[in-house]
Amino acid sequence: MHGDPRPILLANARIIDPSRDLDMHGDLLISDGIVRDAEPGIRASGVPEETEIIDCAGRVVAPGLIDMRAFVGEPGAEHRETLASASQAAAAGGVTTIVCQPETSPVIDDPAIVDFVLRRARDTAIVHVHPMAALTKGLKGQELAEIGLLKAAGAVAFTDGAKSVANAQVMRRALTYARDFDALVVHHTEDPNLVGDGVMNEGEFSARLGLAGIPKAAETIMLERDMRLVSMAGGRYHAASITCGESLDVLARAKDAGLAVTAAASINHLTLNEMDVGAYRTFCKVTPPLRAEEDRQRLVEALASGLLDVIMSDHNPQDVETKRRPFAEAEPGAVGLETMLVAALRLVHGQHVTLTTLFKAMSTRPAELLDIPGGTLKPGARADVIVVDLDMPWVLDPAELKSKCKNTPFDEARLQGRVVRTIVAGRTVYEYV
């Protein structure tokens, strides 16, 4: 990136800013990488001469998305995804900040690797990148990682990625230690023994398909355990990916008790269910597994009520070779950076949630939890802004995905709505033409 971009006026837009509960018609002026103003009638009061004026024709202007859970292959698995390719995918999906996971090779459990990721992102990525660092060394769930030094190096939260810390004593100490540094602990809640050899939701469909199931209790037991540990140790805790109604009950009780706990669900769990596995579609094999339709509906209700805090993509690029296998042997994971927003728009079109709720869960709340810039269009905020056409119909062609891997469960899905412009720190990094 070089040179200061021209000021941009996003005119005639529906401006949505969840940080101020704002949903209004107006113009948004951006200059020097900063949101200047978001009031009706700026154009009348004059804008700088060289301003690029974009007529949004009533399209939505909102804060760029912050994706709290994206697995990127750099370092170590660049054939699946690099910070550069992930950032291209993110920009196309309206994601202006990626929070990458420490499941890399080597694992992000050393301050020098945090530094490496930040430098590589600065040099190659077109959106902002913040790494989470390992909660335990090597993601082994046994020894605490250097939470203080890693945070000082720039890690925004601590997690063992898609691994759960099975040992309650280790988890207790990790929460206790993290509290001293006001570090956010993000945990994948699946009891590894109950998961066992399971590959999909346990129930009628797993029985019919002859696949080993993963009971919902694998998640709720771990989440319930964690809530009790948080009540002992204190500190800030975030459930990385919850999938079922019972987990929401656990979460609600913990929040009512005043614990500093939050939770996310992936876009997959909010828009798909176990039936999508259909005839052994490995692109619908994710971890935790897709659940029953009732669970999906409970998640959507919880999103609408605010009980569920965050929607994340759970972006997990897998190459063809690891997916074109028998279901039980295929790697779990789905790409999601490019489809998170459009898939979520299904919930808006179905009138289950408002746009403000959606952008709050995909932008404003993540910024608050991670204590990073973004999630707001307040004057003076960094100009991470997207323009979204809510209605444009299209069919997803995996070949057009920017991600290096094409393992999307929305393969050939009919979608309504599209990101038409993504602006990162005042510069347009993606435009749909």
Add this chain to the structure above:
Amino acid sequence: MNVATKSSFVLGRRHLLGIEGLSYDEITGLLDLAEEFVELNRQIEKKRTSLRGRTLINLFFEASTRTQSSFEIAGKRLGADVMNMAVSTSSVKKGETLLDTAMTLNAMHPDLLVVRHYASGAVALLANKVDCAVVNAGDGAHEHPTQALLDALTIRRNKGRIEGLCVAICGDILHSRVARSNILLLNTMGARVRVVAPSTLLPPGIERMGVEVARDMREGLAGADIVMMLRLQRERMNGSFVPSVQEYFHYYGLDQAKLRYAKPDALVMHPGPMNRGVEIDSAVADGAQSLIREQVEMGVAVRMAVLEALSRSLPNA
């Protein structure tokens, strides 16, 4: 020099099992008596006869160099016959229980038994079963009374008082008997006590022991007159309680920069043995504000005072 001490202080109890239960006057009495032994120990003729004929057994179930030799010298200078038993290398390995060992030793009619054991409460258990006086030389993570007394003597000699001082105890509070004995003693003597550690090294409920709790050194050392560092055991450094030596030293290791958070005339203590570069930087350990070597000297005097004061209430004394 076989003149009697000026102090005729008698510890009116059979054992010294902990600081808990000692009064202000008892602690002061022991410290005053110890002062006399400091002077004695600096003379050429260090020998006294107050424990002549007495048998002192050092019974150590846990390896120790400085505490054991300190008690040995103290006993010998007072004229006792001293025997060292390192139990870790003898009968325990053959399966003998703690109480069997105690009964065996009791049959040899010792007058004083100095005991260190790795289990909290073990010394008190043993004291119930023997006829002699027992001195706790450290039991698990419970108490180490002679360490707290020697620390108090060191502080008093350098600051002229204990009352009103602010003492910051830093490091592995959770596993430290030194911390517990010091918290009790310093509170009894009217000092203000603060503990400074990452939460993983603080026992839950510690604030109920009458200490302020700080989780970073800047806050914890602010206004401190005394900075007391604790040893972090090697097996606790690599991820179980703290992530690494590097991170521990960065946030909790006492170096010159962190020492500046304390008062300009603050003094630094460490019960030893030190892990240089883990909890304390060499420049501080060997620096002008360090009392660490003086603590060792005070150790002998305090142990002489404890043995003397206990022996004065032994039968036939």
